[in-house]
Amino acid sequence: MRVLGIETSCDETGIAIYDGEKGLLSHVLYSQIAIHADYGGVVPELASRDHIRKTLPLIKQALQEAGVSADSIDGVAYTAGPGLSGALLVGASIGRSLAMAWGKPALAVHHMEGHLLAPMLEANPPQFPFIALLVSGGHTQLVRVDGIGQYQLLGESVDDAAGEAFDKTAKLMGLEYPGGPLLAKLATQGDAKKYKFPRPMTDRPGLDFSFSGLKTAASNVIAAEGNSPEVQADIAASFQQAVVDTLVFKCQRALNETGLKRLIVAGGVSANTSLREQLQQLLSKMKGEVFYPRKEFCTDNGAMIAFAGYQRLNAGQQQDLSIGVTPRWPM
Numbered sequence: 570m571r572v573l574g575i576e577t578s579c580d581e582t583g584i585a586i587y588d589g590e591k592g593l594l595s596h597v598l599y600s601q602i603a604i605h606a607d608y609g610g611v612v613p614e615l616a617s618r619d620h621i622r623k624t625l626p627l628i629k630q631a632l633q634e635a636g637v638s639a640d641s642i643d644g645v646a647y648t649a650g651p652g653l654s655g656a657l658l659v660g661a662s663i664g665r666s667l668a669m670a671w672g673k674p675a676l677a678v679h680h681m682e683g684h685l686l687a688p689m690l691e692a693n694p695p696q697f698p699f700i701a702l703l704v705s706g707g708h709t710q711l712v713r714v715d716g717i718g719q720y721q722l723l724g725e726s727v728d729d730a731a732g733e734a735f736d737k738t739a740k741l742m743g744l745e746y747p748g749g750p751l752l753a754k755l756a757t758q759g760d761a762k763k764y765k766f767p768r769p770m771t772d773r774p775g776l777d778f779s780f781s782g783l784k785t786a787a788s789n790v791i792a793a794e795g796n797s798p799e800v801q802a803d804i805a806a807s808f809q810q811a812v813v814d815t816l817v818f819k820c821q822r823a824l825n826e827t828g829l830k831r832l833i834v835a836g837g838v839s840a841n842t843s844l845r846e847q848l849q850q851l852l853s854k855m856k857g858e859v860f861y862p863r864k865e866f867c868t869d870n871g872a873m874i875a876f877a878g879y880q881r882l883n884a885g886q887q888q889d890l891s892i893g894v895t896p897r898w899p900m
């Protein structure tokens with residue numbers, strides 16, 4: 570079975586073709602960062618309009634790069650939520666309509682299920698069951714995964730997501746949108762022990778997170794010490810270490826509580842080098858294994874949607890003819 574995947578939930582248009590026997594045949598990605606940069610964040614209306622411009626040409630490009638014709642596509646998977654409703658509707662309308670025109674099944678995919686399964690696109694994919702740490706701009710979740718569709722939420726952020734905390738703190742420091750990766754880069758030049766940031770909710774039981782206090786801590790430092798490049802680097806390093814310590818602490822607790830030894834990490838923040846290194850150290854110490862997507866599949870992409878859609882279409886699931894999206898969709 571060969572599936573076309575379409576991702577348009579936020580500010581990336583991602584298209585991919587996944588083949589059950591041959592694996593990923595092609596994936597193309599267009600980022601709207603330049604369009605939103607002047608506004609300091611994603612402007613939903615501009616995002617929708619740009620997805621309209623880009624989705625069909627990128628589908629043609631993905632087919633061309635895969636060297637396959639539209640006739641050979643057996644199903645179409647599109648992200649139906651969570652995300653920006655207008656942006657989601659572009660992918661859903663195009664995906665559902667193409668599937669109908671081609672006489673093939675369509676499937677609405679949950680964006681976070683896409684992220685969660687992304688490490689399975691790599692060589693040496695994780696076996697079920699495992700713990701998934703999902704860390705993106707919109708979500709911070711720990712999930713027990715026993716199989717495709719068998720997900721138990723163990724804990725999540727009660728306020729800001731980890732990526733959101735990176736972005737908001739970066740904005741306070743005057744860094745450009747999207748600030749997370751820029752802050753991570755600055756952190757390599759700073760002293761992580763310079764400022765004492767809290768490790769929120771590590772002093773109480775449970776697997777929930779809270780990251781909104783970290784940006785307040787950062788703004789207090791800026792108010793007291795200014796925003797010089799040296800202060801910025803030290804804030805970045807101290808902030809990043811606080812987020813990483815907190816995520817590592819909760820992952821260890823989730824693994825201990827469930828007795829599992831396999832961890833997958835996915836979502837935009839899983840591209841963070843410091844987080845990857847420190848989780849690697851944790852799992853080595855625990856004699857377990859940690860799995861990541863390749864860096865380009867940590868952030869939003871079409872490959873993860875094609876893959877998740879393939880798994881579900883192959884299991885016989887499919888969508889009716891209606892075109893709907895679910896901007897707030899629990900997994």
Ligand code: KG4
Nearest residue numbers: 705706707732749753837838840841868869
């Ligand atoms: O998964 P994603 O592309 O979109 C959502 O579904 O939210 O994640 C984007 C988030 C942003 O908050 C971005 O700042 C963050 O991931 N991010 C990073 C890094 N790369 C992306 N945060 C920290 N370090 C990075 N290297």
Ligand code: ZN
Nearest residue numbers: 684705868869
């Ligand atoms: Zn995402």
